[in-house]
Structure formats: structure tokens, C-alpha cells
Amino acid sequence: MKRAFNFNAGPAALPLSVLQKAQEQFVDFNGAGMSIMEMSHRSAAYEQVNNETEALVRKLLQVPDNYKVLFMQGGASTQFAMLPMNYLTAGKQAAYVDTGAWAGKAIKEAELIGNTVIAASSASDQYMKMPALDQLSLDSNTAYLHLTSNETIGGTQFKTFPNTGNVPLIVDMSSDILSRPLQIEQYGMIYAGAQKNLGPSGVTLVIVREDLVAASNKEIPTMFRYSTHAKSNSLYNTPPSYSVYMMKLVLEWIDEMGGVDKLAAYNEHKTNLIYNVIDNSDGYYRGCADIDSRSRMNITFRMANEELEKQFVKESEQAGFVGLKGHRDVGGLRASTYNAVPTASCEALAQFMVDFQKRNN
Numbered sequence: 001m002k003r004a005f006n007f008n009a010g011p012a013a014l015p016l017s018v019l020q021k022a023q024e025q026f027v028d029f030n031g032a033g034m035s036i037m038e039m040s041h042r043s044a045a046y047e048q049v050n051n052e053t054e055a056l057v058r059k060l061l062q063v064p065d066n067y068k069v070l071f072m073q074g075g076a077s078t079q080f081a082m083l084p085m086n087y088l089t090a091g092k093q094a095a096y097v098d099t100g101a102w103a104g105k106a107i108k109e110a111e112l113i114g115n116t117v118i119a120a121s122s123a124s125d126q127y128m129k130m131p132a133l134d135q136l137s138l139d140s141n142t143a144y145l146h147l148t149s150n151e152t153i154g155g156t157q158f159k160t161f162p163n164t165g166n167v168p169l170i171v172d173m174s175s176d177i178l179s180r181p182l183q184i185e186q187y188g189m190i191y192a193g194a195q196k197n198l199g200p201s202g203v204t205l206v207i208v209r210e211d212l213v214a215a216s217n218k219e220i221p222t223m224f225r226y227s228t229h230a231k232s233n234s235l236y237n238t239p240p241s242y243s244v245y246m247m248k249l250v251l252e253w254i255d256e257m258g259g260v261d262k263l264a265a266y267n268e269h270k271t272n273l274i275y276n277v278i279d280n281s282d283g284y285y286r287g288c289a290d291i292d293s294r295s296r297m298n299i300t301f302r303m304a305n306e307e308l309e310k311q312f313v314k315e316s317e318q319a320g321f322v323g324l325k326g327h328r329d330v331g332g333l334r335a336s337t338y339n340a341v342p343t344a345s346c347e348a349l350a351q352f353m354v355d356f357q358k359r360n361n
């Protein structure tokens with residue numbers, strides 16, 4: 001079997017060992033005579049999977065006891081709506097940092113619900129630079145400040161997070177969760193769709209402080225309240241059991257890799273291989289993001305013209321690379337280098353880029 005050099009933006013590469021473990025247990029989960037997919041979500045076996053997955057999240061991110069770890073559905077896009085539904089109530093405003101495509105989608109949802117203000121924006125930098133957040137001024141009636149830690153399409157990433165005092169900081173970490181250490185106490189809530197760094201699609205990880213759980217809006221439908229999911233240990237309704245199980249396997253793999261500190265160094269090494277080729281190409285490849293805002297998860301770059309970019313994509317596919325075409329909204333090229341993308345894939349891409357330049361310069 002030959003594995004592709006998979007640079008997909010999400011769903012994305014999973015560790016081979018995780019896939020193999022899942023394969024081993026696919027038909028018969030721990031001698032139960034059935035797949036985990038065929039089991040009741042109320043069974044002891046599934047409850048154990050649910051609890052072990054939570055315990056791994058707590059261990060890997062050092063989640064304090066006054067935070068709930070929830071497994072939810074509807075993707076990060078549902079969180080865009082749930083957040084204002086729960087917290088942007090009458091008399092309050094929600095503050096957002098506008099960093100590009102994904103922040104923009106979150107802002108649109110909040111605007112449907114209530115008073116939404118833009119606390120900082122990088123629109124004037126064409127979203128290629130993360131805005132400085134050290135001078136934020138937030139009104140006292142601000143329900144929360146929302147930001148996007150890594151813009152998956154633009155290829156920008158925050159390196160640090162602001163101190164927001166009494167205003168809860170809520171961060172969409174869909175495309176960089178578990179790629180580096182975090183101080184969970186800094187946040188009111190973080191959330192992430194699983195399909196980049198956590199596993200397959202279908203489950204969304206939410207880590208939320210208890211006072212925010214308690215403050216969930218009681219006047220919205222049951223499924224949309226954070227308190228519903230917190231009270232029922234993420235088992236209020238039928239959970240995406242297979243996705244949660246796969247997430248558990250990915251978290252075990254992260255643990256074996258040495259945890260988030262090790263992954264941060266690993267991701268820096270992997271992305272440097274490719275950024276170095278860009279920086280040493282005499283402008284043949286042009287990185288999109290400002291150097292200080294460069295993402296360690298999504299490397300975006302351009303070439304002289306779209307014809308050449310098309311040729312690059314075509315030849316890369318012939319050479320076994322997948323997913324290097326930029327997002328349809330922005331064009332260009334993008335290599336997504338999530339946790340599970342092996343060094344060998346990045347080395348191969350770096351070499352391919354050098355060779356392509358030599359052939360076509």
C-alpha cells in the first residue's frame with residue numbers, strides 16, 4: 001500500500017497507526033462481537049470510550065476542574081450560532097476580531113442574533129497579518145470576545161492571546177487545537193471541529209468554563225444550550241459515537257508522541273522545511289501571510305501566475321501529492337500540515353518545490 005502525501009485542509013490526514021488500530025477493532029470491538037458503531041451509546045463500553053476521550057483531552061491540555069469538556073455535533077459552524085444564542089442576550093454586545101474567512105462567518109452568525117462589534121480587524125492588511133490585540137478596549141456589557149486562532153484559508157495564526165479581564169475570551173481553534181500548549185485558564189471557551197487535528201469529521205470539541213455553562217440561555221431550544229450537554233456528559237442525545245472513538249485513538253497517538261509540547265516543536269520543524277523553500281526561492285514562491293503571522297498548520301503561497309499554479313497542482317498530483325490547491329475563494333496554493341502529516345510528506349513537498357522551480361524557471 002502506498003499512502004498519499006496528504007496535505008488536505010480538512011478532513012485531513014490521520015496517523016496511519018490510528019487507522020490501523022481502528023481497522024483491527026472495526027468488526028469486533030474488544031471482544032464484544034460487534035463494532036463500536038453497532039453499540040448502544042448507553043452501554044458501559046461506550047460510556048467508557050466517552051469518559052476516556054474526555055480524560056485524554058483533560059490530560060493533554062491540562063484542563064482545570066472548573067471546565068467542562070463536551071463532544072458536540074454540527075461542526076464549528078454550529079458553534080458560530082450557538083455562542084451568540086447563549087450569551088448575546090438583551091442589553092449585551094459581542095466583540096469579534098475579524099481575521100478573515102472563518103472569523104467572518106462567525107461574525108455573520110452573531111449579527112443575526114444581536115449587537116455585534118468588531119474589536120480589531122486585519123481587513124486593511126488583506127487578512128494576511130494577525131491584528132495586534134494588546135490595546136483592545138471592551139465595553140463593560142461585552143458578553144464575550146471571539147477570535148479565530150488559526151485562519152485555515154488565509155494561513156495566518158495568532159502566536160499569543162490577549163488578556164481580556166472579566167470578558168470571557170472565546171476562541172475557534174478548529175484548525176490548530178492540540179498543535180501547541182495552551183493555558184486553558186485564559187479562555188472562557190474554546191471549540192474545534194475535529195476533522196483537522198482531532199480525528200474524522202462529525203464531532204466538535206468544546207471546552208467551557210462552568211460559569212459560562214451555568215449562564216447558558218434557558219430560552220432557546222434544549223439542544224442549543226451548553227448546559228444541556230454539560231449536564232448529560234455529552235450524552236443528551238445520540239452522540240457521533242464512531243467519531244468520538246476515533247478522536248480517542250488520535251488523542252492516544254498524541255500522548256504517545258509526547259503531548260502538545262513535542263507536537264509544537266514537530267510542527268515547527270515540518271513547516272520550516274516548506275517555508276524555507278519559499279523564502280529561498282528568490283520570489284518564485286511567495287508566502288501569502290506576513291512572516292510573524294505565518295501559520296504552522298496551513299501554509300499558503302502563490303506563484304507568478306495562475307497558469308503556473310495550475311501546472312504546479314497538476315504535476316504535484318502526478319507525483320502523489322493531494323490537496324495543494326488553495327481554497328476556492330482565494331486561489332493560490334495551500335499545504336495543510338496538521339499534526340498527523342508526517343515529516344516525510346513535508347520533506348517530499350519541499351523537494352518537489354525545489355525541483356519544480358529548477359524545471360520551470
Ligand code: PMP
Nearest residue numbers: 075076077102152172174175193
Ligand atoms: N473554523 C475554522 C477555523 C475552520 O477551519 C472551519 C472548517 N474549515 C470551520 C470553522 C468550520 O468547521 P465545520 O465545517 O466543522 O463547521
